[in-house]
Amino acid sequence: MYGIRDGYTPRLKPDYFQDIQTDFPKLWQPDVLPIAVHIARLNGCKTLIDIGCGRGEKLVPYANEFDIIGMDYGDNLDYCRSQHDFGRWLDVDLERDVLDIPGDVLKKSVLVCSDVVEHLVNPEKLALNLKMLLICAPYLVLSTPDRLRTYGQSQDGPPGNPHHVREWTLAELAAWLESYGFTVEWKGWTRSNDMDQQKNTTLLVLSAHRRNERLGNIEGLFEVDFTA
Numbered sequence: 673m674y675g676i677r678d679g680y681t682p683r684l685k686p687d688y689f690q691d692i693q694t695d696f697p698k699l700w701q702p703d704v705l706p707i708a709v710h711i712a713r714l715n716g717c718k719t720l721i722d723i724g725c726g727r728g729e730k731l732v733p734y735a736n737e738f739d740i741i742g743m744d745y746g747d748n749l750d751y752c753r754s755q756h757d758f759g760r761w762l763d764v765d766l767e768r769d770v771l772d773i774p775g776d777v778l779k780k781s782v783l784v785c786s787d788v789v790e791h792l793v794n795p796e797k798l799a800l801n802l803k804m805l806l807i808c809a810p811y812l813v814l815s816t817p818d819r820l821r822t823y824g825q826s827q828d829g830p831p832g833n834p835h836h837v838r839e840w841t842l843a844e845l846a847a848w849l850e851s852y853g854f855t856v857e858w859k860g861w862t863r864s865n866d867m868d869q870q871k872n873t874t875l876l877v878l879s880a881h882r883r884n885e886r887l888g889n890i891e892g893l894f895e896v897d898f899t900a
Contacts, residue, residue: 675848682838683830702866703894704786708813712782719781724788728752771801778808786815790836806880821872842874854878860898
């Protein structure tokens with residue numbers, strides 16, 4: 673169950689998520705990428721690696737400051753390659769492929785994996801890949817909907833979103849990732865979107881081991897709820 677409590681029922685045949693903005697001007701998870709950028713600036717990183725980048729629109733404001741690497745597949749990746757004049761766009765199946773990025777690039781990169789893990793039938797491959805990348809990369813910023821906060825009560829699954837396989841609570845997700853050897857440097861919740869301001873999205877800053885680099889004042893600069 674990948675850390676989720678007994679009795680939870682996942683959706684084993686999720687719909688493909690085509691990243692099309694249908695409810696403009698609502699912006700989903702508006703603080704996740706800015707937090708990654710904040711960490712990258714503090715630590716002198718040159719590259720943002722967005723794992724499960726969708727259509728890549730959130731990366732546009734940072735394309736002049738950072739090298740961009742985006743990973744996805746299907747229509748989302750086709751859009752990135754045809755519409756963006758920046759970045760490297762890699763065709764990747766996150767449940768099967770090895771994420772192969774040179775170590776010299778990773779050393780100066782912050783990884784982002786936002787709204788991805790809940791879409792995977794088998795997220796173990798992703799977890800192992802991310803742990804391998806963090807041998808060189810300093811930080812990973814990972815986000816996913818918090819099941820308890822989203823529904824306001826215990827929810828036995830499958831998720832209400834037809835694109836989602838399973839959804840974790842913050843405690844479940846942190847414990848599952850720690851079981852793989854990740855170090856949780858920061859954990860809490862961030863805004864799900866910029867319209868209703870509800871902080872129903874889990875946010876974790878992860879490393880492979882305790883880092884000496886700086887995270888800065890995440891709580892003071894962004895719309896987040898911090899949990900020790």
